[in-house]
Amino acid sequence: MKRLLIILVSGLLTTSVYAQDKAAEELVASMPKADMTYRELMETMGKSSATIHEGILRQNKQMVTYGVNYILTHPAPKHKPWSIMQKSDQQNFKSSLLAFDKILDTHAERVVKAADDNNWAMASEAAFDLQNACVSCHAMWKDKVK
Helix, strand or coil: CHHHHHHHHHHHHCCCHHHHHHHHHHHHHCCCECCCCHHHHHHHHHHHHHHHHHHHHHCCHHHHHHHHHHHHHCCECCCCHHHHECHHHHHHHHHHHHHHHHHHHHHHHHHHHHHHCCCHHHHHHHHHHHHHHHHHHHHHHHHHEC
């Protein structure tokens, strides 16, 4: 899975800088603005992930749906997300944001579909993939934040 994420992100890094800028700007602009920092947003996403995992353990579709809904509809932070990075890393971070936004949505949708089907083992597997995507992104960027 980690290799797939790296390949996906690497593929996006080869697109034009202009397209990355525009796509990242459009992605952020399409989201409601939150009165929180990027760090606070990530903490809230972590709480949503925990709600998903607890919902799976309890076999509670409502909890799973609640956690997934936040991940699928999360707001943008009050500042440009890439502003947390050094100037030299901002383009690559924009590419990662674009890639991981799609990856998280895919795994989150798999989680809720499996829960709707009462396939809790599959929901757990999809939640693991979701969590692994989060960890992969954090591993790539946590030491590069200003």
